[in-house]
Amino acid sequence: MLPLRTVRGRLLLGIACQATAALAGVTPFIAVAETGRALLSGEEWLLYVVVGIAALPVRVISLTAATTLTHFADNDLQLHLRRELARHVSRLPLGWLSTRGSGAVKQAVHDDVGALHHLVAHALLDLVSALVIPIAATVYLVTVNPLMTVITLVPLALGFAFRSRAMRNVHVRMAEYHHATESLNTASVEFVHGIAVVKTFGQTGKGHNRFREAARTYGKFVSDWAEHVTPPLIRSQIVQAPLVALVVVLTAGTALSAAGLLTPADLVPFLVLGTGLSGPALAIGYSLQELRAGRAAADRISTVLATPALREGTGAAPVPISPARVEFDSVNFGYDAETEVLRSIDLVLEPGTVTALVGPSGAGKSTLAGLLGRFHDVSEGSVRINGVDVRDIPSAELYRRVGFVLQDVRLLNTTVLDNIRLASPEADEAAVVLAAKAARIHDRITALPDGYLTVLGDDVHLSGGEAQRVCIARALLADTPVLVLDEATSFADAESEAEIQEAVGELAVGRTVLVIAHRLTTVREADQIVVLEDGVIRERGTHDDLLAADGAYASMWTVTR
Template sequence: MSDRAALMDLMAPIRGRVVAASALQVVYAVSALVPFVCVAELARELLAPGPPDGARVWTIAAVAIGGLLVRFLAFGAAGAIMHFADADLQLHLRRRMAAHLARVPLGWFTDRNSGQVKKAVQDDVREMHHLVAHALLDLLAAVVTPLAALAYLLTVDWRLTLVTLLPVPLFAVAFAVMMRGFGDQMSRWAEANERINAAVVEFVRGIAVIKTFGQTQRSYRRFAEAVDDFADFFGAWVRPMLRLSGLSMALISPPTMLLVVLAGGALFVSQGWLAAPDVLPFALVGVGLTAPFLTLDMGSMRLRRAAESAGKVAALLDSPVLPEPEEPVAPEGSRVEFRGVGFSYDGETQVLREIDLVMEPGMVTALVGPSGSGKSTLAKLLPRFHDVTEGAVLIGGQDVRAIGSDRLYRHVGFVFQEVQLLRAPVAANIALGRPGAGTEEIERAARAAQIHDRILALPRGYDSVIGEDAHLSGGEAQRVSIARALLADAPILVLDEATAFADPESESAIQDALSTLIAGRTLLVIAHRLSTITGADQILVLDGGAVGERGVHADLLAQDGPYARQWAAYARASERDWTHDEEVVR
């Protein structure tokens, strides 16, 4: 779908009001011209040979006053209708986008940064405001007013009308040259803005870590480079346009138009082709004949930008949603099975292939392997962040695609390293998986997650809002997410080792909380520290998206294969870290 088509489709909910406001704007555009025409006609009447016709003079004056009244009423009504329509459209689109984002696969968000989503939901929808509330009406007036003025001038003298229009073709040529490649440049402009948005979000969200490791200058440099790149691109785009823009605007400016009208009028009068009073309508109306072209110029740019934004909003709304079964089934138990699972992000490159795995209730299964081996991808297939492209993932004998999201997330919980907390009270964040949970249940989960005392120390306790009066460390936020998983009480848990980057004090608290969380549950854990999974019931070693080895820790060491080599490397690294820590203490 083209950007223009997407724009028309998105505006469908307010189409009726747009038509009504457009009709009023046509009335406004014509009535705005009436006073000028009346002044010109009044002057022609008063300057004509012989005594003026009093009745006609008063009629002209009455028409002028009526035109002014109609102009103000039509303008106000059209503007009010479109502003209310714009507010409703923005609310409708944001609600629609929020509802759609709630239905896309969770893996969709891993492929996009926060800046891109924020730009679509906030900036691109806002970009459509000027189009709906202003540009459409301005563009309509910019077309109707010159046409009405042209029709009137043709009734006065068609020859001088053509002379008055002489600057217009020159303006059109200059404008066409100036607008060459505008669509491509606008696309680059939007991409540059997205990069700036992403850099800002990355800088702000990571400022604590950035300062901790003394990388403020490096992180700020990324933002500065994004801004500099935008400035270089924008300067290279706009600089050549400035001369043409100045020339094109000068060609249709009021002084130029007045000069053309007076020169043409003087010639016509001197040749006896036109009476002197008949030049006055051209001086009053003809001078303003091209004034709306400036609005047309700016409005067309706004229209292109709005169309570009509408295309991005439409693209987001067209993102494939997670297919939901018409008749969801219920899993029978918490046995997990991967049958011949294969997966590809783009439909071409296989990230996973021929994965077979059985997880019995209460069993701990660990995934290990080098970076890029497919551990995270495989783990995210269980809570259905993505759908498999080959084979099937089953829970309790039922394909996860047939279970339905609501029921699936009551059976599968997950705790990842990157904690996501809402800007909401701490209690609401813990009860996210069970919105109807009572205060006692929430506090019980928080105690089990070793975070209850820290929450009570907040200004408003459990009512403190994350990001406002509740500022938690990474380890504390992780324990809130563990409390959330405890309260949800899902029998199956996917765990991306939550202590991989925690400080020793937080690690101890998190490990205690995790011990409570995983008790009796079927666990699939992505292992970063091999020492934490030596007691796992089964370990899968992934290599290149396939299972290279599987077994328990002792058996895998005895095989002296990839796992044994990885364990040896891990042991050497741990020994170096321990030796270094001892030297620091000394």
């Protein structure tokens, strides 16, 4: 289990201390049983009392050592894992993050790391106690009377049989459970983040659909699983109840005593210890369940850490900042070996020009644009800026040359000022205001309760079009020579769309721009229009040229009009 390697030594020492504490914990009960047998048989009993009392401080010291070791190990492990996950996730392709959603990242970094607390600090120790106590007690009872020991263990065996039936296919069920939880987490986070947008445009019902479906799927899974496991679990708890054990011990003990197979003195240990075996036995089931949950969390964390990170560029070849010429040279790309999304893409974006990507949904437009910012790396071929492969450009340098305004708007829960200067933290307020004015969002910001110092996400929310213009202001402030626009008016109403188009026009001046568009009317003035279908470039040219060719673009234009 990879995440536990860093604390394995302390865990093993803690387990040894817990085993000692468990043996010391069962010793007083054995001492009581032996004292009873000695009194009934007229033998010496003082030694048993001394041993029983001496075991108590041993248990306290060992238990304290065990819990201290595992809790300190847990603290160090969580700190190490969260740092490692944060470092590793920051180096993963942005496409990996977007395809899994914020809920999946949150589950790995927060939920799964948190789930390891109970595994490291509690579950392992609980399991040790649950195993050592009944084993030690059973070994002792066998020395008293083997036949009576077997009879005493019958209810426990039945309980384990019922529990085993309930836990059948538990690994598959746990995987399904965590998938349902991850989907619900993602839907919840996305719904909460987007609630202002869907309410603004009267799409509340549509915005609820994904969340409702994820909640329904999660609820159905949990109820179906509970319906499957509840009856055998109840039967298991009934047969392992202490009262049932007491009835079995008294009934069997009386019968064996009457038959001369068990002395009254030998019945005492079974009354003292036999009825108490059910508690640790039940704890074994719960501890195993917690171990499975912890192991599944550890496996998911290991999977994230094993995901290949982007190779960081060396920066050996300097890249001129501007003007910027972008080349897609024989580019092939697939998310896996079996599925090819883009094939034989050859495309040049000349400095200072606007290139529009159009085509049906799923054609690969966003994927192609994402390769420019290393959302993924190409499978074959290369993407170059001024002749330098983007894979050879350090990330910080790359994002000083390539900016994005995406349709999936993300604003942070901080001030408007800090949201705009996210890409340029050193920018002064005057520069931020200038960018906001160019993005046609300054007047809306000054109307907020605290102007540029208004914190977004508490009591103040922006509409989709307003949030998009904040992102455009951010891109203007970053002042990158290459710009990718992914359907920048997707969440805008008619009034906001006009303002966004003006802001985009301001943003595109002097830059090399790649636009992903679904509305052809927004890109008819582009210097170059590229039609993608099934991951292949079908057509390219100006608006007039493509209409004259009477091909795929002309057909789309006719439908648009």
